[in-house]
Amino acid sequence: MKRITDLLGIQYPIFQGAMAHIARYPLVSAVSEAGGLGIIAAGGLSGEELREQIRETQKRTEKPFAVNLMLQMETISEQVEVLITEGVKIVTTGAGTPRPYMESLKQAGIKVFPVVPSVKLAKKMEELGADGVIAEGMEAGGHIGETTTMALIPQVTQAVTIPVIAAGGIGDGRGMAAAFALGARGVQLGTVFLTATECPIHDNYQQAILQADDTATTVIRKAKGGALRGLKNQLTEEHTNDAFSLAALERAADAGEIQQGMIMTGQIAGLLTQVKPAKTLIEEIFTEAELISKSIKID
Numbered sequence: 001m002k003r004i005t006d007l008l009g010i011q012y013p014i015f016q017g018a019m020a021h022i023a024r025y026p027l028v029s030a031v032s033e034a035g036g037l038g039i040i041a042a043g044g045l046s047g048e049e050l051r052e053q054i055r056e057t058q059k060r061t062e063k064p065f066a067v068n069l070m071l072q073m074e075t076i077s078e079q080v081e082v083l084i085t086e087g088v089k090i091v092t093t094g095a096g097t098p099r100p101y102m103e104s105l106k107q108a109g110i111k112v113f114p115v116v117p118s119v120k121l122a123k124k125m126e127e128l129g130a131d132g133v134i135a136e137g138m139e140a141g142g143h144i145g146e147t148t149t150m151a152l153i154p155q156v157t158q159a160v161t162i163p164v165i166a167a168g169g170i171g172d173g174r175g176m177a178a179a180f181a182l183g184a185r186g187v188q189l190g191t192v193f194l195t196a197t198e199c200p201i202h203d204n205y206q207q208a209i210l211q212a213d214d215t216a217t218t219v220i221r222k223a224k225g226g227a228l229r230g231l232k233n234q235l236t237e238e239h240t241n242d243a244f245s246l247a248a249l250e251r252a253a254d255a256g257e258i259q260q261g262m263i264m265t266g267q268i269a270g271l272l273t274q275v276k277p278a279k280t281l282i283e284e285i286f287t288e289a290e291l292i293s294k295s296i297k298i299d
């Protein structure tokens with residue numbers, strides 16, 4: 001199997017997870033420029049807004065970056081057209097099946113990596129012609145499935161022949177080495193990149209993550225299905241439908257509303273104590289993972 005770095009033309013097998021409203025060009029270009037894979041979150045953007053994000057990213061880096069499509073968005077067809085015409089080469093997908101867009105994406109030479117929470121969906125995506133899958137465990141921040149990363153990754157890597165990227169709960173080189181030990185060929189990190197210097201979120205949001213401990217997050221569930229992980233606060237306590245809205249995330253990310261905003265973050269927040277440039281985060285994690293992979297002893 002080709003290495004993920006060779007397949008995508010990146011230096012490190014580290015993806016910056018798409019984060020709605022947050023993963024915009026300042027963070028995306030910093031991650032890609034540092035040798036990881038920056039991913040623009042298209043969720044909530046019109047076609048023209050996505051075009052602007054792509055162009056601003058291209059101005060800042062010539063290295064590969066991706067766009068994450070949330071497939072249930074109304075603007076999805078427009079977004080697909082825009083990313084093809086703007087020359088985007090890698091797409092990740094969430095919230096639904098990429099089936100209706102697969103042919104046009106593949107015809108445009110785009111590599112497609114759907115995010116999946118289960119073996120069943122991973123297999124479906126392989127059948128559809130996906131180039132790899134991002135298997136995300138329920139430790140992750142944001143919308144989550146039911147299975148933990150530790151249990152999900154070995155089951156997905158056993159079930160498919162395409163490369164598997166592990167996501168959910170990876171916070172340092174130890175987590176990255178563990179993911180590779182379970183058969184993953186790359187990792188996707190969201191929560192870690194919320195602590196990047198270049199991450200365009202309110203200081204209150206970033207500080208809340210740095211101060212979080214191992215039990216600081218909770219999962220809120222919709223009656224009709226769908227679960228969301230974020231920091232425990234008044235909003236998650238009240239558990240209204242509003243907590244699931246993009247507006248609730250915006251209140252946290254833009255206005256720094258710590259109690260009434262949705263502070264989406266994963267369980268690994270408890271490990272993170274410092275804001276660092278994306279380049280430092282990536283290099284430290286990769287170097288530590290390499291070191292561990294050479295020195296691990298089972299005795």
Ligand SMILES: Cc1cc2nc3c(=O)[nH]c(=O)nc-3n(C[C@H](O)[C@H](O)[C@H](O)COP(=O)(O)O)c2cc1C
Nearest residue numbers: 017018019020094140141142168169190191264266
């Ligand atoms: C604030 C936030 C917003 C997110 N938004 C999206 C999104 O729009 N699309 C998506 O596919 N995943 C989204 N995710 C999931 C991340 O891309 C990533 O897979 C996840 O954060 C990995 O787990 P970790 O947080 O433990 O590192 C989001 C995560 C966070 C923390």
